[in-house]
């Protein structure tokens with residue numbers, strides 16, 4: 001398979017180990033191993049540590065342990081452990097699904113912009129990929145009437161992602177039901193990348209149920225990376241019809257074979273204590289949102305945003321007439337701040353902001369960003385034509 005370069009990953013690796021303020025990350029400040037162990041009641045920790053230390057590091061159950069698959073299955077309607085495959089992150093889940101479900105020439109509609117894999121893998125398979133664009137002038141909302149015009153009678157797969165990376169857009173429960181119905185009318189399946197499941201904005205709108213709950217055409221992808229702050233476990237999953245899950249498992253024999261044994265065990269512990277973990281995640285997001293709200297208000301002459309409606313990402317709009325790639329490199333090299341360029345998503349004049357970083361680091365990163373923009377303004381960088389107008393009402 002020939003596949004295009006994952007542009008954003010390449011850009012991130014240039015800077016991510018060197019910068020002090022990574023405030024573009026798509027995840028939440030990771031939990032430590034100790035924090036995971038401390039999720040269990042104090043009187044059970046000793047036994048858990050003994051179990052971990054005594055674990056023989058052989059191959060684990062190839063589709064994921066029955067314990068983990070059963071816990072995951074219980075988070076969906078009418079789903080058993082055979083309808084779950086534990087994968088090496090959501091990234092492997094998506095990769096397997098595309099390769100199992102699609103052939104060269106198939107028509108696929110994919111939300112745009114998107115986590116690049118969602119478009120690049122279907123393209124590499126040779127599919128005809130139609131983007132379903134989220135537009136800043138529309139508040140990054142999913143336009144369902146437009147979707148109706150993009151779907152064709154022969155469309156094989158519709159790929160959505162809610163809450164969304166990079167815009168923070170969401171499909172409401174009613175919208176997701178309509179998406180599902182539109183796909184069903186055409187005999188297509190819906191793959192929903194639910195990497196940001198459980199991440200409602202504190203005090204915000206409720207999230208739609210997983211697409212798996214809507215019927216047999218719905219396939220949900222999940223991960224421990226985002227809501228749990230455990231990307232180092234490299235553990236995700238597929239929830240879908242048993243035949244699709246079995247086919248993905250068969251393909252996975254050639255890719256990663258099975259989950260890591262310790263990862264599977266730690267993921268099971270985290271899932272059993274999901275409420276505690278998600279409370280931690282939401283507390284970080286709430287603190288950073290409050291900081292961001294104040295920062296955007298203070299610097300309203302230079303920046304604005306569409307606050308995330310779900311998940312933890314949003315596009316930051318800046319008013320200076322400087323290309324986003326140039327600004328992102330300047331921020332990283334001279335201010336030690338990482339903010340991904342909007343150009344990576346086809347949004348010139350924007351940077352991608354993540355609200356999952358440790359709160360102190362997040363606040364310091366925003367302060368440095370404001371300093372960079374003020375320095376540029378002071379040294380004569382003009383405002384982008386129409387920027388003042390664009391900023392009004394954009395938050």
Ligand SMILES: Cc1ncc(COP(=O)(O)O)c(C=O)c1O
Nearest residue numbers: 026089090091115165195223225
């Ligand atoms: C929408 C989306 N899907 C999938 C992934 C991959 O996540 P994982 O770490 O579970 O492989 C990411 C990571 O950023 C993502 O944002």
